[in-house]
Amino acid sequence: MxxxxxxxxxxxxxxxxxxxxxxxxxxxxxxxxYTIIYLKMQLLSLKKGGYLEYSGLEDEFYKEIALDIDExxxxxxxxxxxxxxxGLLETSDSIEYKLPFVQDNLGSETASTRRSRKSRENAQxxxxxxxxxxxxxxxxxxxxxxxxxxKDIDTDIEIEKENTKESVPASDxxxxxxxxxxxxxxAYPKKTSLTSAKVAWxxxxxxxxxxxxxxxxKLIYEATVAYVTDYIEKNPDDTNxxxxxxxxxxxxxxxxxxxxxVEKRKRGESS
Numbered sequence: 001m002x003x004x005x006x007x008x009x010x011x012x013x014x015x016x017x018x019x020x021x022x023x024x025x026x027x028x029x030x031x032x033x034y035t036i037i038y039l040k041m042q043l044l045s046l047k048k049g050g051y052l053e054y055s056g057l058e059d060e061f062y063k064e065i066a067l068d069i070d071e072x073x074x075x076x077x078x079x080x081x082x083x084x085x086x087g088l089l090e091t092s093d094s095i096e097y098k099l100p101f102v103q104d105n106l107g108s109e110t111a112s113t114r115r116s117r118k119s120r121e122n123a124q125x126x127x128x129x130x131x132x133x134x135x136x137x138x139x140x141x142x143x144x145x146x147x148x149x150x151k152d153i154d155t156d157i158e159i160e161k162e163n164t165k166e167s168v169p170a171s172d173x174x175x176x177x178x179x180x181x182x183x184x185x186x187a188y189p190k191k192t193s194l195t196s197a198k199v200a201w202x203x204x205x206x207x208x209x210x211x212x213x214x215x216x217x218k219l220i221y222e223a224t225v226a227y228v229t230d231y232i233e234k235n236p237d238d239t240n241x242x243x244x245x246x247x248x249x250x251x252x253x254x255x256x257x258x259x260x261x262v263e264k265r266k267r268g269e270s271s
Contacts, residue, residue: 008046010039011105021086025079028202029177029217033071034079038088040069041079042102050102054095061094077195177205177217184224188250189241200248204255220251223258226265 016022025031025038044065045052058064066076083089091097181201204220205213231244245253 008106010042010046010102013105021088024086025082027206028082029181029205029213030075030078030202033075033178034082037069037071037076037079038083040071041065041083041089042099044068045099045102046106050099050106052097052099054097061097074195074198078198081195081199177214180217180221184221185247187228188224188247189228189244197247197251200251204251219259219262220255222262223255224250226262227254227258 017026022035026035028034041052042050052065054061054064058067060077062077062080063073065071065080066073069076080089084091088101089097089099181198185197185201201220205216208216227250231238231241235243244250
């Protein structure tokens with residue numbers, strides 16, 4: 001007898017992206033990647049009813065998840081930290097993790113149930129088509145209306161994109177904020193917790209309105225390079241960078257000063 005396979009699905013509510021917690025996640029630098037990671041974690045948990053279990057294969061839970069869903073470890077670590085902080089992921093023992101959203105929006109059925117349901121749907125459609133040409137015409141009209149609506153939505157999206165581009169200086173449009181983060185953290189000589197450093201980086205970007213974030217990300221990158229260069233020139237003997245603060249602390253305390261220095265240099269002013 002053939003195996004009666006079970007299918008699982010996640011019911012994504014129409015207001016999913018309107019949730020404040022998801023909006024905040026998406027507005028972070030790299031937020032769209034983190035949102036995809038969150039969705040992939042949900043899909044991974046479906047067969048276990050919305051739970052993820054740390055098996056100990058890797059030395060950290062986030063590394064194990066990164067391996068399962070084929071995503072960058074640091075991105076997964078930042079995502080998990082955020083999910084835990086706002087209640088989208090819960091754990092009491094760091095072994096079993098619960099995704100509350102999945103438990104409320106999980107669906108499943110066996111292969112035989114699926115076949116029976118589709119048979120009923122097909123039979124119902126056949127009855128509707130036989131009921132007369134009028135209904136078919138109405139259905140066709142509805143389809144045309146939906147197509148027109150989709151075209152209008154696409155047009156609105158394109159207009160919105162153009163308006164956004166006009167509000168950002170052309171020189172900053174091609175700057176990749178994620179690349180800027182990776183470059184600066186690699187260039188910064190005193191290595192510390194990547195997670196806390198990236199949270200501090202994202203907090204700086206969230207201080208400004210979204211259309212300006214690429215420009216600010218570029219300024220943070222330039223300010224970091226300027227600071228490190230200045231420190232090396234003034235402290236050539238400090239090969240261990242003893243007096244350099246942690247990068248997260250530098251972003252919170254000294255970054256604004258160095259951004260101003262970079263802006264002055266661009267204007268040709270003295271420091």
